[in-house]
Amino acid sequence: MLRTAMRVFAEEGPEVSLSRIAQRAGVGAGTVYRHFPTKEILIEAVLAKHVEGLVSAADRWTAQATPGDALFGFLLEAIETSAGRRHFCDLLPTGQGWPLAVLTAAARRFNEALERLLRDAQEAGAVRADIRTDDLTALTVGGMALRSAHRDRARGTRLVRLLLDGLRPPCRRRDYWGGHPRHRRHEILHASRSVP
Amino acid sequence: MLRTAMRVFAEEGPEVSLSRIAQRAGVGAGTVYRHFPTKEILIEAVLAKHVEGLVSAADRWTAQATPGDALFGFLLEAIETSAGRRHFCDLLPTGQGWPLAVLTAAARRFNEALERLLRDAQEAGAVRADIRTDDLTALTVGGMALRSAHRDRARGTRLVRLLLDGLRPPCRRRDYWGGHPRHRRHEILHASRSVP
Amino acid sequence: MLRTAMRVFAEEGPEVSLSRIAQRAGVGAGTVYRHFPTKEILIEAVLAKHVEGLVSAADRWTAQATPGDALFGFLLEAIETSAGRRHFCDLLPTGQGWPLAVLTAAARRFNEALERLLRDAQEAGAVRADIRTDDLTALTVGGMALRSAHRDRARGTRLVRLLLDGLRPPCRRRDYWGGHPRHRRHEILHASRSVP
Amino acid sequence: MLRTAMRVFAEEGPEVSLSRIAQRAGVGAGTVYRHFPTKEILIEAVLAKHVEGLVSAADRWTAQATPGDALFGFLLEAIETSAGRRHFCDLLPTGQGWPLAVLTAAARRFNEALERLLRDAQEAGAVRADIRTDDLTALTVGGMALRSAHRDRARGTRLVRLLLDGLRPPCRRRDYWGGHPRHRRHEILHASRSVP
DNA sequence: CATGAATGAGCCTTCATTCAT
DNA sequence: GATGAATGAAGGCTCATTCAT
Numbered sequence: 001m002l003r004t005a006m007r008v009f010a011e012e013g014p015e016v017s018l019s020r021i022a023q024r025a026g027v028g029a030g031t032v033y034r035h036f037p038t039k040e041i042l043i044e045a046v047l048a049k050h051v052e053g054l055v056s057a058a059d060r061w062t063a064q065a066t067p068g069d070a071l072f073g074f075l076l077e078a079i080e081t082s083a084g085r086r087h088f089c090d091l092l093p094t095g096q097g098w099p100l101a102v103l104t105a106a107a108r109r110f111n112e113a114l115e116r117l118l119r120d121a122q123e124a125g126a127v128r129a130d131i132r133t134d135d136l137t138a139l140t141v142g143g144m145a146l147r148s149a150h151r152d153r154a155r156g157t158r159l160v161r162l163l164l165d166g167l168r169p170p171c172r173r174r175d176y177w178g179g180h181p182r183h184r185r186h187e188i189l190h191a192s193r194s195v196p
Numbered sequence: 197m198l199r200t201a202m203r204v205f206a207e208e209g210p211e212v213s214l215s216r217i218a219q220r221a222g223v224g225a226g227t228v229y230r231h232f233p234t235k236e237i238l239i240e241a242v243l244a245k246h247v248e249g250l251v252s253a254a255d256r257w258t259a260q261a262t263p264g265d266a267l268f269g270f271l272l273e274a275i276e277t278s279a280g281r282r283h284f285c286d287l288l289p290t291g292q293g294w295p296l297a298v299l300t301a302a303a304r305r306f307n308e309a310l311e312r313l314l315r316d317a318q319e320a321g322a323v324r325a326d327i328r329t330d331d332l333t334a335l336t337v338g339g340m341a342l343r344s345a346h347r348d349r350a351r352g353t354r355l356v357r358l359l360l361d362g363l364r365p366p367c368r369r370r371d372y373w374g375g376h377p378r379h380r381r382h383e384i385l386h387a388s389r390s391v392p
Numbered sequence: 393m394l395r396t397a398m399r400v401f402a403e404e405g406p407e408v409s410l411s412r413i414a415q416r417a418g419v420g421a422g423t424v425y426r427h428f429p430t431k432e433i434l435i436e437a438v439l440a441k442h443v444e445g446l447v448s449a450a451d452r453w454t455a456q457a458t459p460g461d462a463l464f465g466f467l468l469e470a471i472e473t474s475a476g477r478r479h480f481c482d483l484l485p486t487g488q489g490w491p492l493a494v495l496t497a498a499a500r501r502f503n504e505a506l507e508r509l510l511r512d513a514q515e516a517g518a519v520r521a522d523i524r525t526d527d528l529t530a531l532t533v534g535g536m537a538l539r540s541a542h543r544d545r546a547r548g549t550r551l552v553r554l555l556l557d558g559l560r561p562p563c564r565r566r567d568y569w570g571g572h573p574r575h576r577r578h579e580i581l582h583a584s585r586s587v588p
Numbered sequence: 589m590l591r592t593a594m595r596v597f598a599e600e601g602p603e604v605s606l607s608r609i610a611q612r613a614g615v616g617a618g619t620v621y622r623h624f625p626t627k628e629i630l631i632e633a634v635l636a637k638h639v640e641g642l643v644s645a646a647d648r649w650t651a652q653a654t655p656g657d658a659l660f661g662f663l664l665e666a667i668e669t670s671a672g673r674r675h676f677c678d679l680l681p682t683g684q685g686w687p688l689a690v691l692t693a694a695a696r697r698f699n700e701a702l703e704r705l706l707r708d709a710q711e712a713g714a715v716r717a718d719i720r721t722d723d724l725t726a727l728t729v730g731g732m733a734l735r736s737a738h739r740d741r742a743r744g745t746r747l748v749r750l751l752l753d754g755l756r757p758p759c760r761r762r763d764y765w766g767g768h769p770r771h772r773r774h775e776i777l778h779a780s781r782s783v784p
Numbered sequence: 785c786a787t788g789a790a791t792g793a794g795c796c797t798t799c800a801t802t803c804a805t
Numbered sequence: 806g807a808t809g810a811a812t813g814a815a816g817g818c819t820c821a822t823t824c825a826t
Contacts (some may be wrong), residue, residue: 017816028790035789035820040225072372089341134346141345142359146338150330159331161373162362163338171367176268177357213799214808224808226803235800411788420787422823431821434822442745444683453756464764524736533737538730542722553765554754555730563631563759582772585698616812618798623810627796641804802808804820 001025001035005155014043016086025061044103051106054078058113071117072164079160080144082184089141089167111137126169139163197221197231202242210239210283240299243283247302250274254309264322265311266359271332275339275356284340305331323363335359393417393427398438399438406435406479436495437577441477443498446470461516463509464556467528471535471552480536503529531555589613589623591684594634600618602631602675611778635675639694656714659705660752663724667731667748700724715755727751734752 004025008016018039021077022029036042057077061070114136121127143160150156200221204212218225232238253273259265268271283320310332317323339356346352406425409451410431414421423495449469453462474480506528513519536553540547592613596604606627610617624630645665649658670676702724709715731748738744 016819019816029817030792030819031790037818082279131352134348135351138342138345138352138355139359142338142342142355144338146334149334149337152330156334157330159334159338159362163335163359165372166358166362168372173235176361176364177824191378196198214798214801226806226809230803230806233801319791363812410822411820414788421821422788423786426785429822479810524743526740527743530737530744530747532736533749534730534734534747536730538726541726541729543675544722547720547723548726550684550727551730551754555727555751557764558750558754560764568753568756605799607795617785618813619811626799748788785824787824789823789825791821793820795819796817798808798816799814800812802810803806803808 001029002033002045002049005032005042005191006049008044009046009087012031018042020161043087048103048106050082050085050088051110053081055109055113057081058110058117062113062117062120066126067117067120067124071121072167074165075115075140075143076160078140078156079147080157082140083144083147085144088145123196125169129171135192136167140166166193197223198241198245201238203244205239205242206281213371220246234281237316239283244299244302246278246281247286247299247306249277251302251305252308253277254306254313258309258313258316262322263313263316263320267317268324268363269323269337270313271339271360272356274336276353278336279343281340294297297300315381321365329362332363335363393419393424393438394441396432398441401435401438401479402477410434429458431457438493440476440498442474443495443502444481445473447498447501447505449473450502450509454509454512458518459509459512459516463513463519464559465533466509467535468549468552470532470549471539472549474532475536475539475548479536520561523559528559531559537556589615589620590633590637592603593620593624593630594637597631597634597675598673606630625639635723636691636694638670638673638752639691639698641669643694643697643701645669646698646705649691650705650708651699654714655705655708655712659709662705663728663731664745664748667730667735668745670728671732671744673732676733682749686774717759719755724755725753 005021007022009023012020018032019029020034021042025032032042036045058074059076061074064070102115115133116126118133118136119130122129122131128168143163146163147156147160152161204217204220206217214228215225217238218228223227228238229253230331232241256272260266261269262364307329311329314323314327314329314332318325318327339359342359343352343356347356397413400413400416406414410424411421413434414424426432428437450466453469453501454464456462457465478522490564503525505524510519510523510525510528524529535555538555539548542551593609596612600608600738606620607617609630610620613620620630624633637772647660649662650660650667651663656763693772703721706715706719706721706724710717710719731751735748738747
């Protein structure tokens, strides 16, 4: 049933009614409730399961690849397998507001795994030194959104790679952004305000 | 009233009830319905307004900066001003499922502006040649998600810049991704499947 | 199991779910249903058991005390042991709406016992002659309510005794109520109607 | 609508569904909700209204009758007009567990009125000196139950009067209860325990 | 014969939408 | 044209009842 719930959530968004889920699982509404006393708990169970899968993936990558490849491989895999799960986007950065213990535990393990991967990759010189774990989290979320936003799977993946490449140590690249002269910065601010 | 609706949506999420909006606008519920016969139509109007703002911004950047700066400046501004508007994320890539003509029109104008900016930047050599307009759309969505995912505004913006830098022409960088030997690719797929 | 049901009903009110009862009885929900095909039937069984206890008590008092003491002792005991059982209050007066035969039988036996006690007490001159069996029933219900309504157990019991004393033959007491002059009676009616 | 709710509650008990009430009021379910955001709030409103009526009645009796008549008249009236309202029985003694301020306020005013009536009646010598306000409350509840338990209105009222007469100063009556010899008391206890 | 998972009707509550004033 | 009370269809949740194991 958890399987079905995951599928239905992924396909129809986190706002499907429990009865719809029950229907697609081929059971009565009360049955879902027997296993997950609350809709929120069901969502959390789904998320926790997914996060657990990611933690396993992190471990697998750690064991089977060089530090750099491990980090990049894992991030790409996490993004690819999580794309389209709006819950997940909402969950990852905060890890808060979710009462279920199992979920916060899973989120913690996820962050620890991410931290290990990042540290190793940085020590191996495969990743810029100024990146932090929560940057990776945000990047993952962004990657997921980006990935889901592209109609074309292959191109989406290519873009995600481009995105991740931003983590690699820079190659004699000037800072395109810091150099904006004062007046242009002002324009940005002005523009920002002008957009309703 | 549209103003109020935009503010309320931004502040309280896209799930506020219409009565709440009416309340905050200081009018009766019926009055909102006089202007926007459906909640969906109201949402679309809000989105369309926002998109119009972005189109104006695109025009402004086109007029006031070099092609490269214009594209990057515009994308950054679009991301910064749109961050947190979940509707927007859902809207941009597909442009579908939204019945209102005014919105598809706005979306089209937005895409045209984006296309112009991209073409100019590419002709100026400021952006990789293999980028397409829908890549930019996806990138924008990803940037918005990334941006919202970071608790720390400043770091969030820095990451968005990293993300956008991926568009710039590569500096003699080997392709980190294509080189994966066959068996590792297989592992990725395998892993992907194993994540629930 | 009937024991457990009685305890649970007394402790948690008549609205406990059957699963709760099954749980506290240490059996499966289905097992409860094997013995009591319906929740209502279970409730009736509980009530019948309680009524049976009261009938035994009536017999005991009949055998062991003078007619007057027997009636008063029994009524007090019935009230004290029944206080707080809302079902019981609902049941006693009507005896209706309860399909189960065993219950109406028990109620009949209870009324017969009460009738015997009353007749004997009246013949002994210990109780007013104008009291009828259904008065006693009503009085019992009132006593139970009164008894449950008092926070203070001891005072509650004292009040119940006051209540029961009303049954004893009057001591040259004028009728406080009959003497109301006509216009005041009208006021009472008027007032009654005016209370919503 | 409050009227209808009061009637329906009185007729069908406090457990009627809101939809039933709406149905009998001839309105949609949502309409009830508009006026009473919660079922509990509706119940409280009904109760408060009734209690207010009783407070007015208390004032009327105070103004129009001698202290003794006022107390007895009021109690009789309160019992007669409240009979059958199970809510009311549950409310009166505790006054707690009801979140709505308006209700606790009404309950407080009711108790104050009762206290005044009692004090005056006691000073006039029309009521035993050892009666306290909470005795009256309990007595009222008991009277209501008693009153509802009798099929025959007239006899019910007569019994209630008997009940209330217990409040009047005793006429050289021995204490029928205190004199029980020890062994009989033991029997009562034994009996109590023996009733399941 | 016991078990407890499954069922589904029903309850309270919410809210988009309509319409008399 | 504006108002906000009324509507009624869902949604989440509970629980008496059934039935395969």
